Amino acid sequence: MADHDHDHDHDRTVKPMVDEVTDFEVLEIALRELCIEKGIFTAEEHRRFTEFAEQIGPTPAARLVARSWLDPEFRALAIAEPMTASKEVGVDWLEPTGFGTPSDFTAFEILVDTPTVHHVIVCALCSCYPRPILGNSPEWYRTPNYRRRLVRYPRQVLSEFGLYLGEDIEIRVQDSNQKHRFMVMPMRPENTDGWTEDQLTEIVTRDCLIGVALPRAGVTTNVVVATRPAVHPVGE
Template identity: 80%
Template structure:
């Protein structure tokens, strides 16, 4: 009796095999990828190579570009007038970042220079367009409707939620990325960095600074996680 009871008890607790579930978007990605490979647009090896490239890039090249521009006026002029060429000097070739083909998000890049009276911040109000060859994959918050819709309407409020309080005399310009254009912010060089090397300057140029939701600050070398509080105008 005891044996039968134990057997039944164990049977009741048996966990059913897990079933892998995929989303509709994943199904579409698989179908499109296999079709492209079948049509000869790229090989499976090229797809693997690009996927690994996309997963490993980060904001380091962008930080190096701005740091170099802070120290070299001629390079700064090049970065602001011909940013695609300037990118090559920090190891990023937008036309062929992986050594084959053209990335799907390349058309045009513009670097936005902050001044004492103008502060830039970037967004993609429609989806999540982002200068990936320079900044890597976009942060999750950049892709949320909460950021995309609100930064356009209430930029100062949203920036304050990131911990960035700008003086009233500073104009905030929101640049909307789209299918054809990508933007990156060149913030002002902060006080207290005289005599710093390019490597030292690059360390304080975090991803958030290059998006425009933070300012480079001596001693701050990572993206700051600010305390979360309710938004006044949530969407």
Template identity: 85%
Template structure:
């Protein structure tokens, strides 16, 4: 073999190295903990698969229908505010599923926060990323970032403005901090221009961001996508 051939083989070996996505420390921890739980018989691999499939298919549609139904039915609204777990089952969400006893991170006290003409609610988890997943689905990436978590509790109006939500001075902002024992969801006010709409049509404009409190429902806005935000400019100390 010539020196040229040796160099060529060496270069080829570098270019065909297997491409493996980088794995985070959290993913390593999850894999280790999952395998240990399966080994100890806490749950089986099949049970883990079924729960993973369940978690991946949930989304904010049930919550949107809950709010839309509350807008249309005063009795259901009263139920939703007084017994939100019962109201959740009315729109197809049983917080005990799929395990039959809930999960440590999700089966907790649940409260629906009602917006009024003088009060706007927004949810956050200042400590980590607690979120009502059974009824809202998986949390958006920005909700889990330290930037959102630490700034929302200090400068809520500025952060809301970065989502494009400018509230009048006469509207107070209440930031509700989720934790291990409590989960929250916002019930925004019904917007003007929706008279005569049925539940399905109303539910289309109640996006995930509205249910978190960083947006307001508006006719014509139906996309449940991560809202584009602009950078903060000179946060108030």
């Protein structure tokens, strides 16, 4: 009877959700424990930074754009000294570690759209992204489908996000890398005269700041953008 109960309990044991740890997870654990052992940071500092990184979102960047639409002097500051302008909307790129997010940036640039030029950002090799001001990148930004196709078929890829641009508008694809981070400053949409900074901030979505959408009156971060299947899939 004892053997039977033992076998029965064994059969009911819940299996782990992941059968094995990935190579990347092993690397992360090893590097984290080594850094803690060497005194580069403590386990408490690692926990604090991880929690900090998870709560970052694109609202400060949206406010930076909205303020730039309203204040020509701030707009000039944002273009010339984006790190300083970031602090004006509450983003200090050195927080909370005192030395910034590891490998997160060396330089930060704001790409300004015009009536004839539209910018869109990508990291063709991996997933470089200005996390301190935009938060964590969306899942699609990190996929090979987006990374590889945007540099080849930018107009088509944008149309798959529901953004259709005329042939008279030049599309400039800016490739992020380990040394540079970018965000887009879209043009202020029509029918927003007299709006406050808070009202304008609400319509500058994360996708607008990446360049795969345009701000529009009545469209906020809560709107789900319709997409369509790719004509040129990643395998081509």
